[in-house]
Amino acid sequence: MGMLLRNHHRVWPGAADAASTAAPDRFYRRLSQAVVAGYLCTAIGICAAAALFALHNRDERIEAATAQALTLTRALDEHVRRALSGVDVVLGIVAADMVARGGVDGQVELDLHRELQRRVALLPQAASMFIYRSDLQLHAGSGFYPVPRVDGTKLMHVNTHLNPASTTLLVGKPLMSPVAKRMTIPVTRRISGANGSLVGVVGAIIDPNHFDAFYRELDLPPGVGLALVRNTGELLFRFPQLADVGPGTDISKTSPVFAMAMPLPQPVTLRYASPRDGIERFITFRSVGELGVMVAVSHEAPALLAPWRRDAIALAVGVAGVLLALSLLLWVALVQIRRRAADERAHSDTLETRVRERTAALEAANEELEAFSYSASHDLRSPLHAMSGLMFVLRRDSGSMLSAKAVDMLEKGAASVSTMTQLIDDLIDLSRSSRQAIAAQQVDLSALAHEMADALAQQHPGHRGRVQIAPGLTAQADPGLMRIVLHNLLSNAFKYSSQTEAAHIEVGSEGGDGSQVFYVRDNGAGFDMTQSHRLFKPFQRLHKRSDFSGSGIGLATAARIVRRHGGRIWAEGAPGQGATFRFTLPEAVALTSQPLAASSGAR
Numbered sequence: 001m002g003m004l005l006r007n008h009h010r011v012w013p014g015a016a017d018a019a020s021t022a023a024p025d026r027f028y029r030r031l032s033q034a035v036v037a038g039y040l041c042t043a044i045g046i047c048a049a050a051a052l053f054a055l056h057n058r059d060e061r062i063e064a065a066t067a068q069a070l071t072l073t074r075a076l077d078e079h080v081r082r083a084l085s086g087v088d089v090v091l092g093i094v095a096a097d098m099v100a101r102g103g104v105d106g107q108v109e110l111d112l113h114r115e116l117q118r119r120v121a122l123l124p125q126a127a128s129m130f131i132y133r134s135d136l137q138l139h140a141g142s143g144f145y146p147v148p149r150v151d152g153t154k155l156m157h158v159n160t161h162l163n164p165a166s167t168t169l170l171v172g173k174p175l176m177s178p179v180a181k182r183m184t185i186p187v188t189r190r191i192s193g194a195n196g197s198l199v200g201v202v203g204a205i206i207d208p209n210h211f212d213a214f215y216r217e218l219d220l221p222p223g224v225g226l227a228l229v230r231n232t233g234e235l236l237f238r239f240p241q242l243a244d245v246g247p248g249t250d251i252s253k254t255s256p257v258f259a260m261a262m263p264l265p266q267p268v269t270l271r272y273a274s275p276r277d278g279i280e281r282f283i284t285f286r287s288v289g290e291l292g293v294m295v296a297v298s299h300e301a302p303a304l305l306a307p308w309r310r311d312a313i314a315l316a317v318g319v320a321g322v323l324l325a326l327s328l329l330l331w332v333a334l335v336q337i338r339r340r341a342a343d344e345r346a347h348s349d350t351l352e353t354r355v356r357e358r359t360a361a362l363e364a365a366n367e368e369l370e371a372f373s374y375s376a377s378h379d380l381r382s383p384l385h386a387m388s389g390l391m392f393v394l395r396r397d398s399g400s401m402l403s404a405k406a407v408d409m410l411e412k413g414a415a416s417v418s419t420m421t422q423l424i425d426d427l428i429d430l431s432r433s434s435r436q437a438i439a440a441q442q443v444d445l446s447a448l449a450h451e452m453a454d455a456l457a458q459q460h461p462g463h464r465g466r467v468q469i470a471p472g473l474t475a476q477a478d479p480g481l482m483r484i485v486l487h488n489l490l491s492n493a494f495k496y497s498s499q500t501e502a503a504h505i506e507v508g509s510e511g512g513d514g515s516q517v518f519y520v521r522d523n524g525a526g527f528d529m530t531q532s533h534r535l536f537k538p539f540q541r542l543h544k545r546s547d548f549s550g551s552g553i554g555l556a557t558a559a560r561i562v563r564r565h566g567g568r569i570w571a572e573g574a575p576g577q578g579a580t581f582r583f584t585l586p587e588a589v590a591l592t593s594q595p596l597a598a599s600s601g602a603r
Helices: 002-007 017-101 110-121 156-162 209-216 301-401 404-435 445-459 479-496 529-534 554-564
Strands: 126-133 138-141 183-192 198-206 224-230 235-239 268-273 280-287 293-300 441-444 465-469 473-477 503-511 516-522 569-573 579-584
Touching: 017 110, 017 126, 017 183, 017 198, 017 209, 017 224, 017 268, 017 280, 017 293, 017 301, 110 126, 110 138, 156 183, 156 198, 209 235, 280 301, 293 301, 301 404, 441 445, 441 479, 445 465, 445 473, 445 479, 445 503, 473 479, 473 503, 473 516, 479 503, 479 516, 479 554, 479 579, 554 569, 554 579
Parallel strands: 465 503
Antiparallel strands: 126 138, 126 198, 183 198, 224 235, 224 293, 268 280, 280 293, 441 473, 503 516, 516 579, 569 579
């Protein structure tokens, strides 16, 4: 936070005291508002993410329970089918045997009772087996002899067998067993004669303990219940058993599944609260073929979502802890911001005075530096001019008496004086380029390049080659400083291409990253790219002075001017293959995109 505040510390030189005080206060007030807004956004984001995660976790748990219920109903469906289909096969055999005997209206035979007892012994799920005559009176049974006269209409569903179309096994309402003292499940099948007439009804009593033993082996978690229900709503069996909801209970009025068309075409999962205990449950129903019954698996919502609630509470506690920590950080940040604002207001009382003093000192230093530059230029030039004059007079008056070696030494001395004079001029240009204020305006770089090229062509009369300058090169820059840049770059190109046959110098522009790139290219001596980092440093030379003259300051001056304009400069080249110097200027405007045109005359 301290670094953030330092980065936003501003100084407005020359502003009034009230303005200089209001601006920092406004900044710190906005900073406080931004910190509070960031805290609120972060807190809301954390709470929203936690809520979404919790809801997603709850939905995943419900989906997993539903998938588990579908798998379990599939297993229950298979178990019920096998249990009832086994009974149906035996009942079909008994029915066929009775038709072969000639019907069930004759006298009861002892071996018929024994045959039913033998058949029941083969079915672990059946407690007894019985046969009704066509008048629905009991004819024979596996568990009694002689046959008592019991009205078969006690099994209400048996009346369905009076319809010739009744050909499948029917599951009836649960009946109380007088022997076992518990509810049992009757199943019956029609016995039809050769002409389709009703011969009788054969049936069996299913012992619910058969299903109970199977369901206990499933080791179900708490809150999960299994049930076998008739399509008409009578509960046949439930595990675990409930005292107030036993076999025979009609649940058609309390469960919305019975409002659907039966049998169910596919499994259905419903969520509703039972009016018996008010507990909300997820119940999955699946029809068992054409037997007129359904299997159901229920999950109590409180038990199912109990682990999710524990996780949600733990998540809420964690979120509360995070928000508490963020609140503490917010308080610390706001305290620090207020402290910084107070320091800023106290500091603003003396800031203007300090800025004025430093500005005045800087202006005085610049004036002294400017005076020193001119003084140094004059003081250094005077002895150089004197030395040059003395050597000229000596050579003019005594040249005939001097040896060839002495004349050569005088020429080297004169060349050194010229080099020193040029070095002084370059240093002054470098100094001016750093201090001169930039007065940016629309500059015709093509015209400046033509002017510089013409002047350099006169200075290098022996240069053989041509110069191409693209028309319409313009930029927002200082005209005087850009004249120095183009002079140094073109001078550099003229110098290093002076020893090249068919020398060619080109000035143009090309597209860059959102700005225009200007370039000066030559096919001269070039340079080694591994040394390119030395190009724009003062007094750095990549070639011997004996091969190419120069002070090593021109490129440094050009680079400093370009950077002061907010641009950049770089170079590419290879030994013996020339060099290309590129530079950019902000807000450069390309007025034309015409091809390069050769300037008049050879350069």
